[in-house]
Amino acid sequence: MRCWRRRAAAACLFVALSAALALRSPAEHRRPLRFASGGLKVALFADLHYGENAWTDWGPAQDAGSDRVMAAVLDAEKPDLVVYLGDLVTANNLGIPNASLYWDRAISATRCRGIPWATVFGNHDDMPFEWPSDWFSPAGVPPVHCPPPSPSMSVSDCSFRGTPRLELMTSEINGNGLSYSSNGPQDLWPSVSNYALQVLSHKQDDPALLMYFLDSGGGSYPQVISSAQVQWFQSQSQFLNPNGRIPEIIFWHIPSTAYAKVAPKAKSEIRKPCVGSINMEDVQPQEAEWGMMDALVNRASVKAVFVGHNHGLDWCCPYEKLWLCFARHTGHGGYGSWPRGARIVQIAEEPFSIQSWIRMENGTKHSDVTLSS
Ligand SMILES: *[C@@H]1O[C@H](CO)[C@@H](O)[C@H](O)[C@H]1NC(C)=O
Numbered sequence: 001m002r003c004w005r006r007r008a009a010a011a012c013l014f015v016a017l018s019a020a021l022a023l024r025s026p027a028e029h030r031r032p033l034r035f036a037s038g039g040l041k042v043a044l045f046a047d048l049h050y051g052e053n054a055w056t057d058w059g060p061a062q063d064a065g066s067d068r069v070m071a072a073v074l075d076a077e078k079p080d081l082v083v084y085l086g087d088l089v090t091a092n093n094l095g096i097p098n099a100s101l102y103w104d105r106a107i108s109a110t111r112c113r114g115i116p117w118a119t120v121f122g123n124h125d126d127m128p129f130e131w132p133s134d135w136f137s138p139a140g141v142p143p144v145h146c147p148p149p150s151p152s153m154s155v156s157d158c159s160f161r162g163t164p165r166l167e168l169m170t171s172e173i174n175g176n177g178l179s180y181s182s183n184g185p186q187d188l189w190p191s192v193s194n195y196a197l198q199v200l201s202h203k204q205d206d207p208a209l210l211m212y213f214l215d216s217g218g219g220s221y222p223q224v225i226s227s228a229q230v231q232w233f234q235s236q237s238q239f240l241n242p243n244g245r246i247p248e249i250i251f252w253h254i255p256s257t258a259y260a261k262v263a264p265k266a267k268s269e270i271r272k273p274c275v276g277s278i279n280m281e282d283v284q285p286q287e288a289e290w291g292m293m294d295a296l297v298n299r300a301s302v303k304a305v306f307v308g309h310n311h312g313l314d315w316c317c318p319y320e321k322l323w324l325c326f327a328r329h330t331g332h333g334g335y336g337s338w339p340r341g342a343r344i345v346q347i348a349e350e351p352f353s354i355q356s357w358i359r360m361e362n363g364t365k366h367s368d369v370t371l372s373s
C-alpha cells in the first residue's frame with residue numbers, strides 16, 4: 001500500500017516495493033534494532049480504531065483522518081521505531097470477515113516510510129461483529145456481503161466472528177519484513193502479543209535497552225495480565241538482563257490498577273510531578289492485578305510503562321521508582337474529540353536518559369517530561 005501524503009509518496013512507493021520483495025525473509029532474519037549515535041526515537045500510535053461504520057460517510061472519513069495524523073507525526077519526528085499500542089481496529093464494528101485488511105492499513109503509514117514497528121493487542125482488535133439492531137428494522141437493509149461458499153466450506157460463513165489474535169498477528173508478521181511483532185510463547189495463548197526486543201548499543205553488539213511488549217487482554221478473553229505472563233516476564237528479564245544493568249521499558253494497552261492509584265482526579269489540573277495536557281476521564285484499568293506491577297517495581301532497571309486505552313488521558317505520573325505514561329489518542333476512530341497526536345519517546349544511550357513529549361497532528365509539541373536521566 002502506498003503512503004497517503006504527496007511529499008513522501010515517491011519514496012514510500014519504493015520502500016513498499018522493496019518491502020514486497022522482502023516478503024520471503026522470515027521475521028527471525030530481521031536485523032537487530034540498534035541505537036544510532038543520536039539515540040533511539042520511538043513514536044507511540046495508540047487507539048487508531050480503523051474500520052468503523054464502513055457503510056457510512058463518517059467511518060471512511062475518520063480512517064482518512066487517522067492516515068493523516070500518522071503521516072504528520074512520522075514526517076515531523078522521523079522516529080526509528082513505531083509502537084502500535086493496541087486497538088488498531090474496531091473489530092466489533094467491522095462487517096467483513098477478515099480484520100487484517102484494516103490492520104494492514106493501520107501499519108501502512110509506517111511501512112511505506114521504511115520505519116520498523118512492533119504491535120500489541122488492545123481490547124477491540126479481535127472482537128466479533130456486533131450487528132446494528134437498526135439493520136433489522138423495516139428501513140434497515142443490512143449492507144454486509146457474506147463471503148461466498150468456499151471449497152473448504154460449502155455454506156457461506158456470515159457469522160463475522162472477529163479475526164483471532166493469532167490470525168491478525170501471523171498475517172502481519174508473514175507479510176512484513178519491517179515488523180518486529182511476535183505471537184509470543186504458545187503457553188501464554190490466548191494472550192498473544194508477549195515478546196521482548198533488544199536494542200543494541202551504538203558501538204558494540206551488546207544490548208543497551210530492552211523493550212517488553214505484553215498483551216493486556218480484552219475482546220475474546222478478560223482484560224488482565226495473567227500470572228503466567230508475570231512469570232514469563234520474570235524469567236525473560238532474568239535471562240536477558242540478570243544483573244539489571246540494561247534499562248528496560250514496557251508496553252501494553254490497558255492501564256493497570258496502579259495507574260488509577262497515581263491518577264490526578266479526573267477533570268482536575270495535572271500538577272507536578274505528573275505531566276500531561278488532558279485529564280478528562282477516570283482511568284479504566286484492567287480487571288485485576290496479578291503481580292505484574294510488583295514484578296516491575298522490584299526491578300530497578302524498569303524505567304517506564306506506556307499504555308493507551310483511555311482516549312481522554314495523556315499524562316505521565318511517577319509510581320514508586322518508575323513512570324506510568326499514557327500515550328495520546330492517535331486515531332480519528334474511537335470515542336472522544338480531543339485533538340489527535342502521538343507520544344514520542346526519545347532514548348539516549350550514553351549517558352542513558354528517556355525524554356518524552358507529545359506531537360500533535362498540527363505540528364505543535366507539548367508535555368515534555370524526563371522519565372529517566
Ligand atoms: C486475511 O487477509 C490477510 C491479508 O490482508 C491474509 O494474509 C490472510 O490470509 C487473510 N485471512 C483469511 C482467514 O482469509
Ligand SMILES: *[C@@H]1O[C@H](CO)[C@@H](O)[C@H](O)[C@H]1NC(C)=O
Nearest residue numbers: 338339340360361362363364
Ligand atoms: C494545534 O492544536 C492545539 C490543540 O492540540 C492548539 O492548542 C494549537 O493552538 C494548535 N496550533 C496551531 C498552530 O494550529
